[in-house]
Amino acid sequence: MTDNAIEISGLKKTYKGSGRSAAKEALKGIDLTIPRGSIFGLLGPNGAGKSTLINILAGLVVKSAGSVKIWGFDQDENPRQSRAAIGVMPQEPHLDPFFTPAGSLDVQAGLYGVPKSQRRTAEILELIGLTDKADAYARSLSGGMRRRLLLGKALVHSPQILVLDEPTAGVDIELRSMLWANVRKLNDQGMTIILTTHYLEEAEEMCDDIAIINHGEVIVRDSTENLLGRLDRKTLVITPGDECDLPALPEGVVGEKLGDGSLAFTYQSGKTPADAILSLVRDAGIPIRDVRTQEAHLEDVFLSLTAKKEPV
Numbered sequence: 001m002t003d004n005a006i007e008i009s010g011l012k013k014t015y016k017g018s019g020r021s022a023a024k025e026a027l028k029g030i031d032l033t034i035p036r037g038s039i040f041g042l043l044g045p046n047g048a049g050k051s052t053l054i055n056i057l058a059g060l061v062v063k064s065a066g067s068v069k070i071w072g073f074d075q076d077e078n079p080r081q082s083r084a085a086i087g088v089m090p091q092e093p094h095l096d097p098f099f100t101p102a103g104s105l106d107v108q109a110g111l112y113g114v115p116k117s118q119r120r121t122a123e124i125l126e127l128i129g130l131t132d133k134a135d136a137y138a139r140s141l142s143g144g145m146r147r148r149l150l151l152g153k154a155l156v157h158s159p160q161i162l163v164l165d166e167p168t169a170g171v172d173i174e175l176r177s178m179l180w181a182n183v184r185k186l187n188d189q190g191m192t193i194i195l196t197t198h199y200l201e202e203a204e205e206m207c208d209d210i211a212i213i214n215h216g217e218v219i220v221r222d223s224t225e226n227l228l229g230r231l232d233r234k235t236l237v238i239t240p241g242d243e244c245d246l247p248a249l250p251e252g253v254v255g256e257k258l259g260d261g262s263l264a265f266t267y268q269s270g271k272t273p274a275d276a277i278l279s280l281v282r283d284a285g286i287p288i289r290d291v292r293t294q295e296a297h298l299e300d301v302f303l304s305l306t307a308k309k310e311p312v
């Protein structure tokens with residue numbers, strides 16, 4: 001028995017070219033393990049290969065080479081069991097407008113062969129907050145409700161692993177917090193969660209471990225804590241009370257005067273405490289009207305990782 005929810009080895013995918021478009025090697029030999037019970041972030045820029053990887057896990061895209069084990073079941077040897085172990089909430093809502101939420105969940109459960117006596121339609125509707133819309137036509141649901149229904153559909157067969165593809169892209173704050181609350185609840189119940197997101201901030205908040213994919217390769221896989229530790233770069237932006245210039249700065253702190261007159265200080269949090277920056281601004285006689293921090297984004301991690309010569 002393995003402790004991994006997912007074991008991927010030597011996974012390759014080349015999309016065949018057609019007409020004038022050349023063949024595209026989307027995954028170039030991925031090795032990746034995802035521990036059971038974790039919330040795992042799969043990050044990368046547009047076109048990195050995240051959707052291809054997720055679609056292979058979901059059984060929607062056929063791999064070109066390599067092996068994939070889902071909950072210990074090899075996809076080629078035990079396709080049925082490996083498919084039953086995973087539920088995927090896709091990026092785009094493709095819902096039949098003539099089905100009601102209750103109907104959609106029922107059809108989906110039927111597709112997965114869940115016997116009527118074991119269906120959890122009411123429980124899932126409750127979880128996704130659509131109990132009062134159970135019998136409304138999908139076409140009358142708001143965008144947010146449709147996305148919630150997609151989450152519900154991914155859960156009908158009680159998978160051990162839930163995959164969320166960009167669940168918060170373009171959603172409002174309310175839906176975002178509802179999604180994250182559900183993710184936490186399901187994870188607390190033992191479900192392994194895999195999610196893709198463009199935002200390191202979001203991954204930082206939610207994920208135990210992170211893999212970053214770029215150009216079809218895993219360029220780093222580590223605990224979120226270690227990954228952010230590697231970055232160790234923060235920016236403090238101070239809005240001064242009066243027009244002023246940058247004060248003299250100690251080694252390791254880079255200052256920049258922004259267009260709106262604010263002063264931005266970039267520093268390594270492991271070496272320089274934020275308090276030291278505030279003190280040096282105060283000591284320079286600059287009145288501080290406002291302070292904010294700029295969160296690190298995935299882009300920053302990429303820059304710091306790809307700038308290194310040695311393998312990370």
Ligand SMILES: Nc1ncnc2c1ncn2[C@@H]1O[C@H](COP(=O)(O)OP(=O)(O)OP(=O)(O)O)[C@@H](O)[C@H]1O
Pocket residue numbers: 015016024025026044045046047048049050051052053
């Ligand atoms: N069906 C396809 N046919 C040909 N090329 C494809 C196909 N699907 C994806 N690709 C190409 O494979 C590469 C990886 O795409 P993929 O959608 O997996 O990336 P991604 O990391 O999910 O990006 P995004 O964040 O934009 O969803 C891209 O260069 C893309 O253009």
